[in-house]
Amino acid sequence: MQGILILNKPSGMTSHDVVGRLRKLLNMKRIGHAGTLDPDVTGVLPVLIGNATRAADMMPDSEKEYRCTMKLGVRTDTEDLTGTVLFEEAVSVTKEEILSVFSSFIGDYEQVPPMYSARKVNGKKLVDLARKGIEIERTGVRREIRELELLDAAFPEVTFRVVCSKGTYIRTLCADIGKRLGTCAAMKALIRTRHGIFRLEEAHTLEEIEASVRKNDPER
Numbered sequence: 001m002q003g004i005l006i007l008n009k010p011s012g013m014t015s016h017d018v019v020g021r022l023r024k025l026l027n028m029k030r031i032g033h034a035g036t037l038d039p040d041v042t043g044v045l046p047v048l049i050g051n052a053t054r055a056a057d058m059m060p061d062s063e064k065e066y067r068c069t070m071k072l073g074v075r076t077d078t079e080d081l082t083g084t085v086l087f088e089e090a091v092s093v094t095k096e097e098i099l100s101v102f103s104s105f106i107g108d109y110e111q112v113p114p115m116y117s118a119r120k121v122n123g124k125k126l127v128d129l130a131r132k133g134i135e136i137e138r139t140g141v142r143r144e145i146r147e148l149e150l151l152d153a154a155f156p157e158v159t160f161r162v163v164c165s166k167g168t169y170i171r172t173l174c175a176d177i178g179k180r181l182g183t184c185a186a187m188k189a190l191i192r193t194r195h196g197i198f199r200l201e202e203a204h205t206l207e208e209i210e211a212s213v214r215k216n217d218p219e220r
Helices: 017-026 048-056 095-105 126-131 170-180 207-217
Strands: 002-010 031-033 040-050 064-072 075-076 085-088 107-111 142-153 157-164 187-197
Touching: 002 017, 002 048, 017 031, 017 040, 017 107, 017 207, 040 048, 064 170, 075 107, 095 142, 095 170, 107 170, 142 187, 157 170, 157 187, 170 187
Parallel strands: 040 187
Antiparallel strands: 002 040, 031 040, 064 157, 064 187, 075 085, 107 142, 142 157
């Protein structure tokens, strides 16, 4: 068995957890993935099976598309609502203000990687330092926001669709949007709806894959 399997990653599992489960399910060791998703993030995760794992380093730096809900007026240490709340305030913004701020992000965007991330600085993962209570200065990295569309504004929550370059941290984008609105913000929910040419509509759940395996091999 070999090829690319488009998975709809469930919440509560790391991308590595998904690969481990598929290795047991398919009884194969040569399985990897492209485009890591945080445990609480769901959506498109390309899984590389068999000889397709050789293509991992050759896959293009595909743009990503997400549907995100953020909460205004909240700042956390992880930039999402899974973290410790550091500050909270009531907010008063208008839809027009949000649209104006969204427009300001279109194009090149210098983003400072969050401390709670797997990015390495001087050979050390930022998340490992953050868990020890250590915060270090980080250099901004150029990213590109290609589309940013407001989908719903039920204050203090705002839902939007974003198309961006590879490596963009959406929770950091939420925090930066909050700053430009004169307040703060934290990501509440995130779904990756597209990874390059792979879309959520064609993705399979783990349950669907397990059912297919059992159908073809009842003894498993």
